[in-house]
Amino acid sequence: MRDAAGMAVTELAAAIASGELSAVEVTRATLARIAARDGVTHAYLHVDSEGALQAAAQVDRARAQGEKLGVLAGVPIGIKDCMCTRGLPTTCASKILEGYVPPYDAHVVERVRAAGGVIVGKLNMDEFAMGSSNENSAYGTARNPWDSARTPGGSSGGAAAATAEGLAGATLGSDTGGSVRQPASYCGVTAIKPTYGRVSRYGLIAFASSLDQVGPIARNVRDAARMLGVIAGHDPRDATSVTRPVDDYEAECGKDVRGLRVGVVKGATDRGCDPAVVEAFARTQKQLTALGCELVEVELPHQEHALAVYYIIAPAEASSNLARFDGMRYGLRVNGDDLRDTYARTRGAGFGPEVKRRIMLGTYALSAGYYDAFYLKAQKVRTLIKRDFTQAFSRCDVLITPTAPTAAFKFGEKSGDPMSMYMQDIFTLPPSLAGIPAVSVPCGLSPDGLPIGLQICAPELEEKRLVRIGHAFETAIAWNHRPPRFS
Amino acid sequence: MAAPTITIDVVRHVAKLAALSLSPTEEETMCRELRAILASMAALEALDVSGVPPTFHAVAMHGGLRPDEVRDSFPRAELLAAAPAHEAGGFAVPKVMDGEG
């Protein structure tokens, strides 16, 4: 029997559908692998063995009865702990939600279940998705399967690590300013951040509502495309959900990319990139040319402001979104002298330092006298950033940058200085602010043997292009590297 | 934007608005870090955005409306079970003074 825990999503689904493997044995293999490996990797905050085995048995029963199976039937899926799962703890890796069990499923969780996916458990993350290293988890950091002294990235670090190490067939992360792409890059896997509104946010615990999107993390582009196809689509419970029909993403795999115009952002790697990243990015351009793509230089003149704009908008929205965690209706309560004191103590004890920092920053940016100077101005500069992309896409079909300026760094390396940590997101922030889709695919290894990621961006709702070029590139470079501990 | 000076008093005021208790050490750290973060945003100040509309929503959209239909509410017991304290079907919270808020 093949090792089910290492197989691709599409292969697993096919093997289960054909009866070569049973969903229960696939789930058992995955749970066994989690038991063996997750002590070190700590990708999971909660493993639901019982629920997973039940769901798997249901798939096997359905198959035995000749029912039509969903596209994820029997595939073990991990869910980042910021998406609500009915009956399963959902904590956002925060003390303030310790033990919280939501009474409903997020839209994406419903979709995964409806497609026959077997939800294995909830994945580690930076608290409330704020962070780029997983060091902000209140329940201990997830580790990079390539090197356990290094970060898996963040905030969807647990999701990327679990995917890389085969602790799930694929996972769902969330991306506000790069939170699926950057960890995917650090862990050598693929992640798609869809167009804002392509995937419903219903049941995704909000960090910054105008930026948050759920995105799949998978071990190859085809798997990511299948996952995106499952979760994308209109949901009337999210007023920002896009109504346009969903494309057949998987059908883009294997299509020709000859003649595709690839925009290379001028001076992209000038700003604090590691030499290994600069080199990998240069190599990538040659490989794309070899595939028949046409490289064009494009400019994003306002990109340099993305960091400032993001660190005003996201904390401002977060300060309001996180106000509901006050110890009154759910979650932690620390009793104080009176109501106000109880609020302050609950939140003081329940939130970690990075969350407090962003709540403070955001509250300040919205407070009387500063709204115009900070929040409103940032939203105007956001317009300029968005216009840059519109301009650029008049000259190219997709646009590339490195996903992150470095490969996975060591724990503690940046945790003393918020600004240096924030710099990890310089490439992923602009597409987030513009609302456009982007994928991160592995594009090689550093001399230290760590994966490096390539970010590809497309215009609004053109996720198809990302799949087409991502798949062609992945095939061309024959990416099949797995973390040392994988097999 | 007017170069903002973050002082301990500003930190305390903002913490109060945010209903966040901070230890004296946290206040100091916050003061230093907020200053550094805001200083890094200085370049925005110089940028001319006159005539540029804000982008509150990244993708142009009109909110779909919901028909005025009653849906089932959630079972009370399940909702109350998640609460730190509840009594007689209500969420129990520290005594609320009239006129607060």
Place this chain on the structure above:
Amino acid sequence: MAEYETVIGLEVHAQLTTKSKLFCGCSIEFGAPPNTHVCPVCLGLPGSLPVVNAGAVERAMRAALALGCTVREHSVFARKNYFYPDLAKNYQISQYELPLNENGRLVVEVEGTTREVIIQRIHLEEDAAKNIHGAGSGESTLVDYNRAGTALMEIVSGPDLRSSSEAEEYLKRLREILMCLGVNDGNLEEGSFRCDANVSIRPVGQKKLGTRCELKNINSFRFVRKAIDYEVARQITVVSGGGTIRQETRTWNETQGKTLPMRSKEEAMDYRYFPDPDLPALAVTPEAIEAARAALPELPEAKRARYLAELGLTAADASVLTGHPEIARYFEASVAALLARANKLTRDAAGKRVANFVQSEVLRYAKADGLRVELPVTSDHVAELLALVESGEISGKQAKSVLADVMASGKSPAKVVAEQGLSQVSDTAAIEAAAREVLAANAPNVALYKAGKTNVMGFFVGQVMKAMKGAGNPRLVNEVLQKLLSEAP
């Protein structure tokens, strides 16, 4: 001592008559057990999102158009951030910079003077939960989120009112209009129509507004007057004593008959409004606006004018009958039915007859529950009863007892009259016989009458009616008596 002018602006929170809440599908039914109309959205559970109720938008728009407002094609929902247990998310979704409706007006008239009140804005927002004090054991307050998220429209007037009577009149007219449109049930006890008043004073002739105090918790028309009158007197005392008014929020305490400052906050509120990123701009098409405008019903003001002109009612009668949409509808149906039965009646006469009867008899038994009114008899029965009076079959006095029987049995007035043999005696011979007996038995009074004291006529009529057990046709009794008395000797 300087003379002061009172300046009042009102903020009305009117609950919309939708079936479900503003941002979720929970029912807004009043009086359900605590926390039984609650879901992740209105309880602010992590991950939940708001979606705007189309019915609420349509109703707010209808109100706005009736009040002459401009409806904005793109309006914006914003978050008003503050911590309080009745606010599930610790922010209220409201409209701030770009409200749905702006710039309307309402004219009110008090003691012959008219006052044009500008409606600055009408915006949509969600209601808060209910804090139940003293119900929990120990020091706890219990929170019931059933009301949380109910659709409200906030109607903000300019500082245009000059007295508590004007304020009360404004509220009454506004409530009538909203009820007539069917967008608000006007139920003050259940809090469907609530009001905050901004009150200030200034020396007569001064243009600049004085410092205002916001009065909260005024939940009846009577309190509005009392609270404003108290507050104006208080402010005048402070200012004439050389003091200054502090801008603050005060609450009306009915037991003490005073406005009292609400627990003052150590610092001013900073709500940190910003556009709600969960809700794209609310778009209303010009076609939708025009459709809503075209569908507006006749408003109370126009109805009153029509009742005066077409039906000859007094202003006071017209006011009562147009005060509730169901009563107006009932009144008009009764008039139409009466005209159909008594075709010799003029519209004018029919209007007056119905107006009198409905006001003095029917409305006594009416039970109003918001927009629904329970009336004791149908408008057809009212018409039938008045037609019986008109034809002389029964007397006006008998009509009242017939009404009581109709109410009790549900039978038609004609049936009651027939069953109880109440038909008036219009037989002149019978009346004449009774009248002769009365006159014969009261010779001294007959002498008085002949001496010119014609007011003893009333006495004779009464006696004849008594003799006939109330069944005589009063008009005929009069005629017969007059004839007999003019006969010699």
